Amino acid sequence: MIPAPFDYKRASSAAEAIALVSEYGEDAKFLAGGHSLLPLMKLRLAQPAVLIDIARITDLSYITDAGAYIAIGAMTRHMDVEKSPIVLQHAPLLANAASHVGDPQVRHRGTIGGSIAHSDSASDLPATALALGATYIAQGPNGTREIASVDFHKGFLESELSPDEMLTEIRIPKMNGATWGFQKFNRRAQDWAIVGVAAWKRGTESGVALVNMGSVPILATSVSQAIASGASIAEAAQLAAAEAEPQSDSNASAEYREHLARVLVRRALESVQN
Amino acid sequence: MKVTITVNGTTHESEIEPRTLLVQYVRETLGLTGTNIGCDTSSCGACSLHVDGESVKSCTMLAAQADGCQVTTIEGLAKDGVMHPMQQAFMDNHGLQCGFCTPGMVMASISLLKENPNPTEEEVRIGLEGNLCRCTGYHNIVQSVLAAAQAK
Numbered sequence A: 001m002i003p004a005p006f007d008y009k010r011a012s013s014a015a016e017a018i019a020l021v022s023e024y025g026e027d028a029k030f031l032a033g034g035h036s037l038l039p040l041m042k043l044r045l046a047q048p049a050v051l052i053d054i055a056r057i058t059d060l061s062y063i064t065d066a067g068a069y070i071a072i073g074a075m076t077r078h079m080d081v082e083k084s085p086i087v088l089q090h091a092p093l094l095a096n097a098a099s100h101v102g103d104p105q106v107r108h109r110g111t112i113g114g115s116i117a118h119s120d121s122a123s124d125l126p127a128t129a130l131a132l133g134a135t136y137i138a139q140g141p142n143g144t145r146e147i148a149s150v151d152f153h154k155g156f157l158e159s160e161l162s163p164d165e166m167l168t169e170i171r172i173p174k175m176n177g178a179t180w181g182f183q184k185f186n187r188r189a190q191d192w193a194i195v196g197v198a199a200w201k202r203g204t205e206s207g208v209a210l211v212n213m214g215s216v217p218i219l220a221t222s223v224s225q226a227i228a229s230g231a232s233i234a235e236a237a238q239l240a241a242a243e244a245e246p247q248s249d250s251n252a253s254a255e256y257r258e259h260l261a262r263v264l265v266r267r268a269l270e271s272v273q274n
Numbered sequence B: 001m002k003v004t005i006t007v008n009g010t011t012h013e014s015e016i017e018p019r020t021l022l023v024q025y026v027r028e029t030l031g032l033t034g035t036n037i038g039c040d041t042s043s044c045g046a047c048s049l050h051v052d053g054e055s056v057k058s059c060t061m062l063a064a065q066a067d068g069c070q071v072t073t074i075e076g077l078a079k080d081g082v083m084h085p086m087q088q089a090f091m092d093n094h095g096l097q098c099g100f101c102t103p104g105m106v107m108a109s110i111s112l113l114k115e116n117p118n119p120t121e122e123e124v125r126i127g128l129e130g131n132l133c134r135c136t137g138y139h140n141i142v143q144s145v146l147a148a149a150q151a152k
């Protein structure tokens, strides 16, 4: 399967990429790792007239310790997030989630920025960043702005980014001694999650988010509220699906997904990893 | 568009359509048909090759994205008629039956050992999760990779 014809442009800076996308407008799309976009183009579910390759903007591939949070450039690949000593030390939940994305070949190409910008609720990293209370930095023709991860996802493959805006940085608050768990239920190795859970807990404080439990990644606020008011993990996990709106598909019915969410939230919170 | 790609040590300048997939480029433009196409949907790993020393699925990458890069395919492994230690290990341990998955398995396995030179059996199995084999049941493939790690 070969994608429909398109023009290929390569940007060497964020400013150049934004200038190009402003020039070509609606017909253009950014190409990062290409591991979500190219499969869609091969199936002709996407047919952009112009691809703007942003993967070589090396300025946007970095992981730094910024004090209260770690800053990750949007072009950083999953494999680099997974192995980064800074991420392993300060946001081990994110490193672990990154290690569950696809397979090594996918992680050699796919980027954290592409994963979040693509806004697929079945992806592991958007939910993980949501559980951790991430903030995103977007750059457009009129400068940069911050977007809270809770406000970012608008629907299936729809985000708060306008077509001429680029996601440039992901800021992850440090986890500071929290315990955490990442649970991914799938049938075959390398597959997407049928249901996934990213969760952390520090005393009565917690963050819990669900993969593939609706059209957007879901923050399970009822679980965190229950824990804050003294409920046990087992009791709180019963509320896992309260905010979710799962779909039924060939892998699982909505009811089964809700059951999985309750079980996986309990397992993730009971996990003693830190 | 014009791309300059070094494949197995030889630099090629080629005029290609931007939509040319890397696997198409090596198979059809360069005639290196050792890299197989299995699923064509980034699921099976048969098309795995190395770009700048790391395994990628070449059915899910544009040749344009490899412009200026070093590509290694299965044809580039043997030197002066002597097989790469990973190829030899697959042969010695019966790591293949029909051989269709083998080029991708060998390329993925070399990349795996580069990142993790002394993997456990479980790490080999997880490290090869992106490569499917319909024949062997994986056992001898895993043994081959462990043997290649030992041989180093």
Ligand SMILES: Cc1cc2nc3c(=O)[nH]c(=O)nc-3n(C[C@H](O)[C@H](O)[C@H](O)COP(=O)(O)OP(=O)(O)OC[C@H]3O[C@@H](n4cnc5c(N)ncnc54)[C@H](O)[C@@H]3O)c2cc1C
Residues within 6 Å of the ligand: A029, A030, A031, A032, A033, A034, A035, A036, A037, A038, A039, A074, A075, A100, A101, A102, A103, A106, A109, A110, A111, A112, A113, A114, A115, A117, A118, A122, A123, A124, A125, A161, A165, A166, A167, A168, A190, A191, A192, A193, B041, B042, B043, B060
């Ligand atoms: C076989 C296979 C298995 C996979 N399994 C999983 C899995 O288990 N879990 C999982 O989470 N993911 C999985 N993925 C998806 C993978 O994580 C992708 O890498 C990721 O979703 C997209 O990142 P990318 O860099 O490849 O983005 P691309 O495909 O290049 O881009 C995706 C979309 O985001 C836009 N975009 C990219 N970067 C930016 C940016 N910086 N600013 C604005 N817009 C941008 C593009 O225009 C495009 O619309 C899998 C992919 C494959 C092929």
Ligand code: FES
Residues within 6 Å of the ligand: B036, B037, B038, B039, B040, B041, B042, B043, B044, B045, B046, B047, B048, B057, B058, B059, B060
């Ligand atoms: S042919 Fe590329 S992964 Fe199957």
Ligand code: FES
Residues within 6 Å of the ligand: B095, B096, B097, B098, B099, B100, B101, B102, B132, B133, B134, B135, B136
């Ligand atoms: S040896 Fe036949 S597919 Fe692996």
